[in-house]
Amino acid sequence: MNEADRAGLLARLAATPGCDWRTDADAMAPYLAEQRGLYRGAALAVALPQDTAAVSALVRACARLDLALVPQGGNTGLCGGAVAQDAARQVVVSLERLDRIRAIDPANFTLTAEAGCIVQRVREAAADENRLFPLSFGADGSARLGGALSTNAGGTNVLRYGNARELTLGLEVVLADGQVWDGLTALRKDNTGYDLKQLFIGAEGTLGIITAAVVKLFPLPRETATAWLACPSVEACVAVFGRLRDASGDAVTGCELLSRTALDFVLRHMPGARDPLDAPARWYLLVELTSSSASAGLATALEAVLEQCLNNGQISDAAVAASARQAAEFWRLREGVAEVQRHEGASIKNDVAVPVSAVPAFVAEASAAVQVACPGLRVCAFGHIGDGNLHFNLSQPVGMPVEQFLAQWDTLTGLVNAVVARHRGSISAEHGIGLLKRDALAQHEPAVAIDLMRRVKAALDPQGRLNPGKLLPPTQE
Incomplete structure (x- = not known):
């Protein structure tokens, strides 16, 4: 595209009401690079609509001009799902200006927020009303709600509260033709046909642009018990987890596994980090129990289980947090792993899921x-x-x-994915598909499933304007 044609397109786009624009290279740069450096994209422009009406107007304008749209939240994704790929025909749609908390209903335990709200801010707004929004993950201080929903984010509280899909009651979505679907219901029971919101959660912006959501809230925890445990094996870790669920009345909110290698990385590279225990172990568990009752007896239940596990060899040592500060130090060790790993050189990251009972075999194989x-x-x-x-x-x-190692990416990931498949697992547990896992999806999902996804895409976005090239593998024609 020559400069005159580009200028003409930009001039027509600039007439879209309610949108700010970034069109020069420096201003667009933060919106074009995936955060861990795997993908650096290109776009005609970056649009920043101010509200849902502006998103709708933008979608209609791009349809008239035969342009595609790439929705983007906080740009914290790890699979290239929000990276534009065409400097002539794609527009990045940043939802960052749609950042209002529209309503909080403490009696109904719900909150309505726009897609550009930072996840941590949603949690803080709920806490101000003595309520808990439990979605929590490493990037939630910069990730935005719409992006978290479009990738069905998980995090450390899924065990107790569910992932983004389970936490969402209603959505507002701008469709590929510019229509706005107002599905912002705050109901927990509603059997009036298909549950349409589930089409858009986890769809990575390929079926519609999420502009707002109604999410579930919960009582704030009033009692918390946190411990760092040393275990001889992954089998022992799974057994300890089961004992804790049984003994606590299923009050386990978080149960996080770390290998000694992961902890060593953190201890080497995170300022102020220290090993909670005196002697090294092969594996560690960070466990947290919570209750909305101040008299649930979680500390007593935790200590009883730990004593049993020490006696039978399922743990070799334990440190129970004596304060909220010490618990936060334990969590800092766990949350620092992904960040410090870069100091150990290049890494090939796999976000997978298998049944809990299969975790030991998966890790070994x-x-x-x-x-x-x-x-x-x-x-x-x-x-x-x-x-x-x-x-x-x-x-x-x-x-x-580095180059020699990264040249083995496909081979090594293929080996991991093959083990996942043997255990009927998933090659993408919480990070999404994007560009990174698009081809692998076709290899690991049944052909019928891929066909159904294509039919849904064709029905809702027949021109393929929404986040083209992401999630669905290209057709073999």
């Missing part, structure tokens, strides 16, 4: 497979063992050139 294929590779495994979601990250062997 996948570790053996990748270490045979790439001697010296360091497996940095951590994640949400309570719901079977592991971040099975692979760090380059010490001394191996």
